[in-house]
Amino acid sequence: MKKQYKCTVDKDAFILEQKEKPKNQFIVDLNNLQFDTKTFYEVVFSDVDKRVEVVIEKDESILKLAPEQQKRADHVYETITSIINQVCEKLNEK
Numbered sequence: 001m002k003k004q005y006k007c008t009v010d011k012d013a014f015i016l017e018q019k020e021k022p023k024n025q026f027i028v029d030l031n032n033l034q035f036d037t038k039t040f041y042e043v044v045f046s047d048v049d050k051r052v053e054v055v056i057e058k059d060e061s062i063l064k065l066a067p068e069q070q071k072r073a074d075h076v077y078e079t080i081t082s083i084i085n086q087v088c089e090k091l092n093e094k
Contacts, residue, residue: 001052003044007077008059012069014076016043016056026080030072035079044084051092054084 004019012031018024026043028035044054062073 004055006057009061009073014073028076030069052088
C-alpha cells in the first residue's frame with residue numbers, strides 16, 4: 001500500500017492531508033504545537049493492514065512563512081516524518 005500526503009500551512013495551522021482524500025487531515029496549531037496522537041493515527045495509519053509506504057510532499061507555502069513560523073513548521077514536518085518512517089519500518093518488518 002502506498003499513501004501520499006501533502007504538508008501545507010494555512011495561517012497558523014500546519015496541515016498534513018492525504019492526497020487521495022484531501023478532507024482526511026491532521027492539523028497542528030503552530031502557536032502551541034500540540035500533537036493529537038489519536039487524530040494522527042486515524043489520518044495516517046488506521047486503514048493500514050499490510051506493508052505500507054508513505055510519501056510526504058512539503059508544499060512551498062512552508063517556505064514563505066516568517067522565520068519563527070517556518071522554524072515551527074519545519075519542526076512539525078521533521079517530527080511527523082520521523083514518526084511515520086519509524087512506524088512504517090516496524091509495520092513492514094512483519
